[in-house]
Amino acid sequence: MREIAIIGIGQTPIDEHWEKSLRVLAGEAALSALVDSGRDSVDGIYVGNMLSGAASHQQHLGALIADWIGLRYTEAFKIESACGSGGAALRSAVMAVASGMQESALAVGVEKMTDSPGSEITAHLATAADADWEADQGVSFVALNALIMRRYMYEYGWKHADFAGFSINAHANAVHNPNARFQDPINETIYNKSAMIAEPINLMDASPMGDGAAAVVVVPADTIKPNGRPLIMIAGSSSATDSIAVHDRRDPLWLTAAERSVKKAYTQAGVGPQDIDVFELHDAFTIMAALSLEACGFAERGQGPRLALDGQISPQGRVPIATRGGLKARGHPVGATGMYQIVEVVQQLRGEAGETQVPNARIGMAQNIGGSGSNIVTHILKSV
């Protein structure tokens, strides 16, 4: 198999971009990535997006974006895997180039959520769950996660306040990320007193929606000429599914798809959790941060919150997560999130992460989750 490297990254701020359409947002990120890569075209474009058909009455984003960025005629498809669409788009780009069918590819994630009323977006987001057995019964996405979190607290004896560290770390890091949705720090008082959404999930446990786009350019590693920058290799790329309905799982407190996906990626990259210098995980809710840390081997079962309580998740900690703000504070424009994670890991491995730079980061991991753990994509990047 050909070795693949990332040679360009781009992103827009995550915000309420009422003045920018889908193609404008995606184009800004895509063109930034192309400029950063030093190229003016690619052979294939793979777009991660979940909601455009429902929220913007626009499907067919492949052709839309290819044309807008001046690459009319280029192969271009949309990849959808709910909130895991961004990671899935990169995986498609990697497979396209690794197959030898394309010599270069652009993966771009884009989502536009804030033009629609919140109640509509809540309904659109619920299409990531099982329509027949979850959404049609009235369970929203936050409610599903609340059921999981409540059970987790019961099984392992955690209090709600024990999850505060995840949100505090995310917000502390986002202060230094100019593209983050929220750039203000929070503290335990704010966390504990925030409005309840679906008990035990309050506003500070949940990631905010937003509009945004992020993109990367990938090529075969052996085609890159030395340019003074570290070479960012895709050392592991893998994904796995689980039941779409949470109640169909033997253990709703274990992310089997994360475990399967990450094990394969570790093997491909020849590393283990102890080798990961930075981990951009999918903290759509604080409970998901805890479950991801456990499934990926950073904490024992039921002990995810311990890492946050012990101060080990900051950029200077043992397991730095959400180093640019994570979903919680950088924001969660659902189909774009997986691409933001990749862009941020590249920033860390290039040493371009500024105030929240992880010292000597050489190996980074990004993990993007679709649904309540039902589709999980893992990428491991190495700076060489």
Next chain:
Amino acid sequence: MREIAIIGIGQTPIDEHWEKSLRVLAGEAALSALVDSGRDSVDGIYVGNMLSGAASHQQHLGALIADWIGLRYTEAFKIESACGSGGAALRSAVMAVASGMQESALAVGVEKMTDSPGSEITAHLATAADADWEADQGVSFVALNALIMRRYMYEYGWKHADFAGFSINAHANAVHNPNARFQDPINETIYNKSAMIAEPINLMDASPMGDGAAAVVVVPADTIKPNGRPLIMIAGSSSATDSIAVHDRRDPLWLTAAERSVKKAYTQAGVGPQDIDVFELHDAFTIMAALSLEACGFAERGQGPRLALDGQISPQGRVPIATRGGLKARGHPVGATGMYQIVEVVQQLRGEAGETQVPNARIGMAQNIGGSGSNIVTHILKSV
């Protein structure tokens, strides 16, 4: 690059399947394909679909279908490229296996359209066009094709009746296809007297919606043990885009994306139009059949209808098209159509096409169009 072969096919009848959900339909086709392949699992599942989020309030079909067919934990994504989603799903499956990242893959196209009122589906289908510059101006998909057909008739001097042969051939072939939506023949009188939809497109120029699913299993060719069946190789696989808005093209009467996509596929397969024994084209409207024949090198510019008038498109003709009914009579469940085309070409190359078998078919082509020619996927299959 690894050579890829199709070892299993499956399909459901196209009909109003009000009693079957998305997962049930997709599962029937997928499990048929697995049984036909002699396998009970695959490494990756790539789902072509356009409308499920809007029409069935269900996204995330990868996880949904993987779990339903007993392949929980398997990689699974949805690929969307409007009405070209089925072809794009096969292309994704081919790239996954060709890359060496997967050793086998299932591509399944599924669409469920008849549960929704026709007016809603018309609006959902318009999301394949440019939302800002076409759909929001009130142009439906049939209207866009009517504008193209009217201009074509003006430029090249054709009458509406000259297109009758495309529909008559499609219906004549569908009589012998038990999975076709319509299994009744039509004649020139029926064609000429049918109700007008958007002048000059009448009911017999347009393909019908429907519910259905079709699937194939692909593996590296060198892993197949001889089993007495012809080996069906994917000799060419390519796609290209064009502007999403028709008015942005230099020539709205020429399918540049088809020309680019097919040229690459011809080169990969080492063949030209004269070598194609059967061509499953995208006759969503009769005008699209004419334009496809021209862009793929079977007719001079502006002369597509001549092939139908001269009786050359029947299974015994020089350029057999729509041999199982085409979009016009087999039906057009949009995101599934591209997979039906592939299944039907395989049937022809295996000699399993019954009454409409093309004699000695060895090389077949399928071409799937998304939007009004804005995303076109071409596959060339060879029986060896």
